[in-house]
Structures are given as C-alpha cells and as structure tokens.
Amino acid sequence: MAELYGGVETGGTWCVCALGHGPGAILAETQFATAKPEPTLAQMLEFFRAHPRPAAIGIGSFGPVDLDPASPTWGYVTATPKPGWRHVSVGQVLGDALGVPIAFDTDVAAAALGEKRWGAGRGAESLCYLTVGTGIGTGLLSRGRPWHGLVHPEGGHMRLPHDRERDPFGGSCPLHGDCWEGLASGGAMAARWGVRPEALELGHPGWALEADYLALGILNLTLVASPERVIVGGGVLGHPALLGMVRERLPGLLGGYLGAPELRSEIDRYLVPPQLGDRAGVLGAIALAQAL
Amino acid sequence: MAELYGGVETGGTWCVCALGHGPGAILAETQFATAKPEPTLAQMLEFFRAHPRPAAIGIGSFGPVDLDPASPTWGYVTATPKPGWRHVSVGQVLGDALGVPIAFDTDVAAAALGEKRWGAGRGAESLCYLTVGTGIGTGLLSRGRPWHGLVHPEGGHMRLPHDRERDPFGGSCPLHGDCWEGLASGGAMAARWGVRPEALELGHPGWALEADYLALGILNLTLVASPERVIVGGGVLGHPALLGMVRERLPGLLGGYLGAPELRSEIDRYLVPPQLGDRAGVLGAIALAQAL
Numbered sequence: 001m002a003e004l005y006g007g008v009e010t011g012g013t014w015c016v017c018a019l020g021h022g023p024g025a026i027l028a029e030t031q032f033a034t035a036k037p038e039p040t041l042a043q044m045l046e047f048f049r050a051h052p053r054p055a056a057i058g059i060g061s062f063g064p065v066d067l068d069p070a071s072p073t074w075g076y077v078t079a080t081p082k083p084g085w086r087h088v089s090v091g092q093v094l095g096d097a098l099g100v101p102i103a104f105d106t107d108v109a110a111a112a113l114g115e116k117r118w119g120a121g122r123g124a125e126s127l128c129y130l131t132v133g134t135g136i137g138t139g140l141l142s143r144g145r146p147w148h149g150l151v152h153p154e155g156g157h158m159r160l161p162h163d164r165e166r167d168p169f170g171g172s173c174p175l176h177g178d179c180w181e182g183l184a185s186g187g188a189m190a191a192r193w194g195v196r197p198e199a200l201e202l203g204h205p206g207w208a209l210e211a212d213y214l215a216l217g218i219l220n221l222t223l224v225a226s227p228e229r230v231i232v233g234g235g236v237l238g239h240p241a242l243l244g245m246v247r248e249r250l251p252g253l254l255g256g257y258l259g260a261p262e263l264r265s266e267i268d269r270y271l272v273p274p275q276l277g278d279r280a281g282v283l284g285a286i287a288l289a290q291a292l
Numbered sequence: 293m294a295e296l297y298g299g300v301e302t303g304g305t306w307c308v309c310a311l312g313h314g315p316g317a318i319l320a321e322t323q324f325a326t327a328k329p330e331p332t333l334a335q336m337l338e339f340f341r342a343h344p345r346p347a348a349i350g351i352g353s354f355g356p357v358d359l360d361p362a363s364p365t366w367g368y369v370t371a372t373p374k375p376g377w378r379h380v381s382v383g384q385v386l387g388d389a390l391g392v393p394i395a396f397d398t399d400v401a402a403a404a405l406g407e408k409r410w411g412a413g414r415g416a417e418s419l420c421y422l423t424v425g426t427g428i429g430t431g432l433l434s435r436g437r438p439w440h441g442l443v444h445p446e447g448g449h450m451r452l453p454h455d456r457e458r459d460p461f462g463g464s465c466p467l468h469g470d471c472w473e474g475l476a477s478g479g480a481m482a483a484r485w486g487v488r489p490e491a492l493e494l495g496h497p498g499w500a501l502e503a504d505y506l507a508l509g510i511l512n513l514t515l516v517a518s519p520e521r522v523i524v525g526g527g528v529l530g531h532p533a534l535l536g537m538v539r540e541r542l543p544g545l546l547g548g549y550l551g552a553p554e555l556r557s558e559i560d561r562y563l564v565p566p567q568l569g570d571r572a573g574v575l576g577a578i579a580l581a582q583a584l
Contacts, residue, residue, distance in 0.1 A: 064550055078551045126441035138516065142434040149418035149518035150562070151550045158512040159545070161451050175547040220450040224430065224516040226441035253451070255467040258356055258443045259370045270442070 006057035006100070007285030008044055009107055010090060012082060012134055015040060016282040017047040019054055023118050023276065023283055027051070037088045045097050058103040058288030060110025060281050061090055063137070067105060067148050075104045081174050103288040107131075107281050108139030108153075109146035111274070112231070113291070114284025116141055119275035120231050128227040129280070130155075132214065133234035136181040140225060145291070156181040160216045167192075167209055184213035186236045197236050207239060214242070215249035218271065222254070222263070229262075233274040247271050298349035298392070299577030300336055301399055302382060304374060304426055307332060308574040309339040311346055315410050315568065315575055319343070329380045337389050350395040350580030352402025352573050353382055355429070359397060359440050367396045373466050395580040399423075399573050400431030400445075401438035403566070404523070405583070406576025408433055411567035412523050420519040421572070422447075424506065425526035428473040432517060437583070445517075448473040452508045459484075459501055476505035478528045489528050499531060506534070507541035510563065514546070514555070521554075525566040539563050 002021055009016045015034050020026035030047050034040055048057070064080065066073045075091020091104035105113075112129035115121035121129075127141040136156030140147040147153065157179045162171070169192040171178030172185070182188055189197045193206050200206055218230055237243060247267045254263055262270035274280050294313055301308045307326050312318035322339050326332055340349070356372065358365045367383020383396035397405075404421035407413035413421075413433070421431040428448030432439040439445065449471045454463070461484040463470030464477070474480055481489045485498050492498055510522055529535060539559045546555055554562035566572050 066551075079549060126439070140517070142439060147418075147434060147518070150514075150520045150552050150554055151518050153516060153518050154550065155516040157549060158515045159453050159508055161453055175549050176545075216451055220512055221516055222442075223450045224445060224447040224513055225432070226439070226443050226445050228442045253468075257371060257449060257467050258446065259358075260442050262442055 003055040004052060005286045005289040006048060006054040007110075007282045007289060008057060008059040008094070009110065009281035009285055010034060010040070010059065010061045011107060011281065012062045015044065017044055018282045018286065019048070019051050020286065022286060023279070029282070036084045041090065041093055044094060048094075048098050053098070054100060054289070056101040056103060056289040056292045057094060057098065058105075058110065058285035058290075058292070059091055059094065060105055060107040060285040060288065063106045064151060064154060065104070065106055067152055075102065101292055103292045105146050105288055106137070106139055106152050108137040109141075110139070110284030110288050111233070111276075111280035112139040112141050112284065113146060113287045114276055114280045115231050115274055116144065117287045118283060119280065120272045121229060124228040126225075126227045128221055128225060128230045129274075130218065130221070130230055130232050131234035132185060132232070132236040134185060134187050136185045136217070136234075138221065140227065146288075155217070155221055156185070158217065158220055160213065160220070180213065180217045184210055184217065184236075186234070189236065198238060202239065202241070207242060208245070210236070211242060211245035211249060214246045215253055218246065218250060219253045222250075222258075229269070230271050231274050232271055233277075233280065237273065243271065243273060295347040296344060297578045297581040298340060298346040299402075299574045299581060300349060300351045300386070301402065301573035301577055302326060302332070302351065302353045303399060303573065304354045307336065309336055310574045310578065311340070311343050312578065314578060315571070321574075328376045329382075333382065333385055336386060340386075340390050345390070346392060346581070348393040348395060348581040348584045349386060349390065350397075350402065350577035350582075350584070351383055351386065352397055352399040352577040352580065355398045356443060356446060357396070357398055359444055367394065393584055395577075395584040397438050397580055398429070398431055398444050400429040401433075402431070402576030402580050403525070403568075403572035404431040404433050404576065405438060405579045406568055406572045407523050407566055408436065409579045410575060411572065412564045413521060416520040418517075418519045420513055420517060420522045421566075422510065422513070422522055422524050423526035424477060424524070424528040426477060426479050428477045428509070428526075430513065432519065438580075447509070447513055448477070450509065450512055452505065452512070472505065472509045476502055476509065476528075478526070481528065490530060494531065494533070499534060500537070502528070503534060503537035503541060506538045507545055510538065510542060511545045514542075514550075521561070522563050523566050524563055525569075525572065529565065535563065535565060
C-alpha cells in the first residue's frame with residue numbers, strides 16, 4: 001500500500017481536509033467553513049489527529065502567502081483582505097503540531113498541480129489555472145512545478161481596459177478598484193447587477209461583458225506567460241455558455257499575432273474546463289505533498 | 293582555452309554576430325543592418341565562415357518565433373509584421389550551412405539569459421527582461437532558463453487601461469492598436485508626438501504618460517509572472533529620469549497587496565537597468581549556445 005498523504009485547501013469560504021492517494025483513493029475527508037484562524041486551524045488538527053499520520057501534508061491556501069523557504073514567515077497568509085487572517089501562520093502551525101513535513105502553496109497552484117496530475121492539465125508542462133469565483137486567482141506551473149518568483153502569481157489584480165461608458169461600475173476590489181477581479185469576479189458581478197451571478201439570467205447583457213473581461217485577462221495571461229493551456233474554473237463559469245463566449249473572443253483579441261493553432265481553430269484545446277471540478281484544490285494539495 | 297561560441301542577435305533594425313566566451317572575451321564581432329532575409333543570412337554565414345568554427349551558435353531573434361524542437365518550422369521567424377520576414381528559417385539555415393549545433397530563442401530571452409549570467413540578473417532564478425524601444429518585448433527566465441510555453445512571452449502586446457480623454461492617441465500597433473506596445477513603445481511615442489523619443493524634451497508631459505504606461509505594464513508582468521527582478525532596457529529608457537518615475541508609480545498601483553520589500557521601499561532592487569547595455573542580446577546569444 002502506498003504511503004498516505006494529507007491535503008488541505010484553505011479557501012476564502014470553505015476549508016477541505018483529506019487523506020489519501022488521489023482521486024478515487026480518498027480515505028477520509030472533511031469540509032468546514034473558514035472561520036477565524038484559531039478555530040479553523042483547530043479543526044484541521046482535529047481531522048488529522050483522528051486518522052493515521054500521513055507521510056506529508058500539502059496545503060493550498062488563499063493568498064497572498066509567503067512561499068520563501070528561507071523566510072521566518074514561510075507558510076503564512078500575508079496581506080490578505082480577509083478579516084483576521086493577515087499575517088497568520090498556517091504551514092508552520094500544522095507542521096509543528098502534527099510533526100509531518102508540509103508542502104505549502106497557493107490554492108490555485110495546488111489546483112494547477114492537481115489538474116496536471118489527474119485532470120485537464122495532463123501532458124502540459126506549463127499551465128495556468130484560472131479561477132473566477134468570489135475573486136479571481138491564477139496559478140502557474142513551469143516545467144511541471146508551481147511557479148514561484150518574487151512572491152507568486154496574482155494575475156487577478158492586473159489592470160485591463162475599462163470602458164466606463166459601457167460599464168460605469170467602478171470596480172469592487174477594495175485595494176485596486178477596477179482591476180480584473182474588481183471588474184469580473186463573482187463579487188464584482190454581484191455588486192454591479194445586484195444579484196449573485198448564478199441568479200443573473202442567461203441572456204442578460206452582463207454575461208457578454210463578463211466574457212469580454214475574461215477574454216481580455218486571459219489574453220494578457222497568454223501574452224505574458226504563454227502557458228501551454230489555461231484551465232478555467234470557479235463558480236462564475238457555471239454559466240453554460242460562458243467558456244464558449246470567451247473562446248470566441250480570444251483569437252480576435254490576439255489578431256493573428258501568435259501562430260499556434262491552440263490560439264485559433266483549436267482554442268477548445270487551449271481554454272479548457274477543470275476535470276477535477278471543485279476537488280482540484282484539495283487533490284492538488286495531496287499532489288503537493290507527494291511532490292515534496 | 294575554453295571552447296569558442298557564436299552569438300547572433302537578429303534585431304528588427306540591426307544584426308550582430310560575435311564569437312567568443314563572454315563579456316571581455318569576444319574574439320570577433322560584426323554588425324550590419326537587418327535587410328531582407330537572404331542577404332542578411334548570407335552576411336551571418338560570411339562572418340562565421342571567416343573565423344574558426346564555434347562549438348555551438350546561439351541565436352536571439354526578433355519574434356514571434358517557433359521554439360518547438362519537435363516542429364518542422366523550429367528556428368523560424370513566424371507571424372512577424374516585419375516585411376519579408378514572415379515564415380523565414382533562421383536557425384535551420386545557419387545550422388545546416390555551418391554544421392554546428394544551434395540554440396534558438398527570442399532576442400529578449402537571450403538578453404535575459406545574458407544579464408543573468410553576466411549582468412543585472414545575477415542571483416535571480418526568475419527574471420523578466422523588458423525592452424522598450426521601437427517595440428516592447430518581454431523575455432522570462434524560469435528556474436534560470438528561458439521560459440517557453442505554448443509559444444513564448446510577448447507581453448508587449450497585452451492590453452492596458454487607456455484613458456482616451458487624457459491620451460486620445462489611438463495606438464500604433466498594426467495588429468492591436470492600443471496594446472502596450474501601441475501606446476508606449478518608442479514607435480508609439482514618435483507617432484503620438486511627432487518627434488522621436490530622444491528628441492522629446494525632458495520635461496514634456498509625454499514622459500509622465502510614458503511612465504504611467506510602463507508602470508501599468510510592469511504591474512501586470514509582476515502580477516502574472518511574479519519574477520524576482522525586472523530588467524528594464526531599450527532606447528526609450530535613455531531618458532535619465534524615466535526609470536525613477538516608473539519606480540515611483542509601481543508601489544502605488546500595487547496598493548500594498550504584495551508584501552515583498554522589493555515592491556515597496558527596495559524597488560530599486562526590483563526594477564533595474566541592464567548592465568550589459570545594448571550588448572545583452574548578442575552576449576545572451578553566446579550564453580544560449582553555452583547552455584545548449
């Protein structure tokens with residue numbers, strides 16, 4: 001029997017803990033609301049203490065986080081706008097309390113790794129995992145591994161063209177106003193239209209606007225990082241036609257500049273939905289632990 | 293004596309060929325205007341045939357280029373707007389004619405590698421080389437090596453906020469209009485103001501606009517790719533205060549979101565000028581050959 005690994009996804013709303021080997025081989029799993037740090041971390045510890053000790057635990061966390069192994073605050077959530085979670089240790093607390101090695105990364109890097117290993121990212125050495133939900137997050141793999149540089153990718157906060165005549169909404173990001181997340185996240189849609197995205201009727205013009213913003217942001221991701229594939233997930237993509245609308249727009253924005261067929265006729269091989277669904281994060285966290 | 297390496301930089305305006313080992317150890321060098329492909333390639337061959345055969349030749353080319361070693365058009369310039377150069381073989385022609393191994397990459401990836409090896413990029417494993425000249429080009433290193441994904445980085449063509457009241461100029465990019473290159477390259481400045489950037493007086497308001505566009509583009513590069521350092525070169529940076537103006541603007545655009553000191557008080561360690569100057573490309577091409 002292969003060794004057991006633990007996975008933790010700490011999302012802005014929910015936390016998931018799991019123990020196992022991968023999809024179809026999860027021995028135990030639990031999910032609970034992300035509350036204040038202390039009770040949330042206590043629930044994680046309770047889960048792992050109630051089960052056999054894994055060889056390692058991977059954590060995919062909402063960001064921004066400190067990923068520098070040489071930093072005294074490695075494994076911390078840093079300057080998050082999430083109340084109570086600024087400068088909170090997650091990785092070190094779990095590692096110290098449980099006595100197991102910890103792999104710590106962003107939730108989107110974990111999801112990218114999970115999709116590469118078991119899902120829609122198989123065969124791609126460079127990969128972007130984009131999630132459009134409450135916020136917008138981007139994870140990058142380079143040469144098959146999560147990309148870290150100075151900090152980590154936070155493409156959701158890039159700036160895009162914003163035509164204020166067509167869209168007078170000022171943006172919902174508390175830090176940047178009309179950054180990508182401020183214009184196109186589920187939170188932005190809810191603030192602009194007064195209803196949550198899942199309640200916005202399918203033919204509402206807000207969806208064409210959303211497709212335009214998603215295509216612009218994915219255009220910039222494509223031009224800056226040139227991943228082999230972009231996996232587009234998150235709650236906003238629950239609209240059944242939205243991914244197709246984005247696929248229609250992207251080649252026109254590129255204007256024929258890059259010759260790859262994946263950016264033209266074969267765009268449905270470039271912009272793909274996740275295959276692990278909302279389990280990409282926790283499965284990716286297990287993959288992080290396995291790659292330690 | 294260490295083995296000899298060849299370096300070729302094929303720029304939009306000039307080509308440089310060199311033979312040697314690195315800065316301070318160049319045995320022969322030549323520079324000529326980039327004409328039509330046939331006579332230009334003939335001049336490259338003439339240079340290398342007149343000298344001892346190198347162990348390998350690195351080529352840093354203007355883009356877009358085909359970098360896929362499995363592609364029949366590896367080593368080609370592809371969909372460039374440069375007249376006569378669309379779908380032209382460079383790497384294969386040189387390799388076949390000279391019988392030496394060829395390392396082929398973009399000019400900006402070569403420059404990034406050269407600066408990492410001998411210049412302003414030393415010590416950084418991930419690095420962005422940004423050049424703002426006739427056009428805008430971006431090269432990325434990941435884990436010390438040029439990043440290739442689906443194609444290669446072409447960050448100069450990303451879209452940015454464009455306030456048409458402040459800047460009614462429609463943009464100079466023949467493919468995308470007001471992309472970053474269309475708004476902020478030297479070509480865009482010349483088209484907007486009617487004089488070449490080096491002739492625009494230092495106090496002209498066009499420089500504040502330029503600094504705003506450069507800071508916005510570097511913000512997006514930082515958020516998408518999170519490099520450890522951005523090396524900012526190219527003719528437009530000849531303005532003695534421009535880099536400082538960009539450094540002033542970037543932390544404000546980030547809004548305190550990412551905690552790294554390099555993005556705040558130590559921004560002069562994050563946004564840095566090249567140390568190899570206009571020799572980054574050809575020296576980087578030699579570094580490409582040495583890394584083959």
